[in-house]
Amino acid sequence: MVLKPVPMRRIAVLGLRKDRQTIISILHDLNAVQLESLSKDVATILRNERDNDLFRQVSDHLLRMKALRTVLPPVEVNQCQRFTSVAQLMEAAESIDIDDKVAELEREKENLLTQLKETENNIKLVDEFSFFPEDFDVLQLRTAHSYFARVNSKDYVNFKKAMDVNSQDVFLYPKEGKETTRVVLVTFPNFKERQISWLKI
Numbered sequence: 001m002v003l004k005p006v007p008m009r010r011i012a013v014l015g016l017r018k019d020r021q022t023i024i025s026i027l028h029d030l031n032a033v034q035l036e037s038l039s040k041d042v043a044t045i046l047r048n049e050r051d052n053d054l055f056r057q058v059s060d061h062l063l064r065m066k067a068l069r070t071v072l073p074p075v076e077v078n079q080c081q082r083f084t085s086v087a088q089l090m091e092a093a094e095s096i097d098i099d100d101k102v103a104e105l106e107r108e109k110e111n112l113l114t115q116l117k118e119t120e121n122n123i124k125l126v127d128e129f130s131f132f133p134e135d136f137d138v139l140q141l142r143t144a145h146s147y148f149a150r151v152n153s154k155d156y157v158n159f160k161k162a163m164d165v166n167s168q169d170v171f172l173y174p175k176e177g178k179e180t181t182r183v184v185l186v187t188f189p190n191f192k193e194r195q196i197s198w199l200k201i
Contacts, residue, residue: 054086061093068098071106131175132184139186147185156181166190 015023027033083089126136129148139146151159153176163172163185173184 057090058086061090064099065093068096068102071102129175129182129184131182132173139184141186143189145187147183147187149183149185151181151183153177153179153181159183 013023013027024033081092083092125148156174156176160172160174163170169188169190171186175182
């Protein structure tokens, strides 16, 4: 097989950096380009923009601004500021000194969200087990363990029999339902807790 040379001309292809590999692949598959590795002589002449210190600084600030934009609430933009040079833009970016404060507020927000979630869960728990006749504070005992449990109503009879055997070491407050029986259970030190390991607590 003899390769026949064909006329070629140099063209410029413009595209997004993220699509570079896709564009090259398509052109190559169409037999529209011939790709060759750069010789060492040419490679030393060309400057790699990623090795440029200014490029690295701009990239660092871009990542920083994207991170701030992610966590800060959006605000309406009322004015636009123009920059006459990259150096001026960098100076403005470096003057924004809120990173530590934003990080601190973000941690506080996460803590508050965690507390809010815990409070919501406690409210649901109190509502679900509101049949308990006493103040829930009485369950905060140093010498006993308290459980909020759901038992399949079909299994509740057997569960109650197991508790009755240890009646001196437990207090049982049930609310029977058609499918699920809710239970507030208080156990004292002599009670063997493995007997309730199968409960949905």
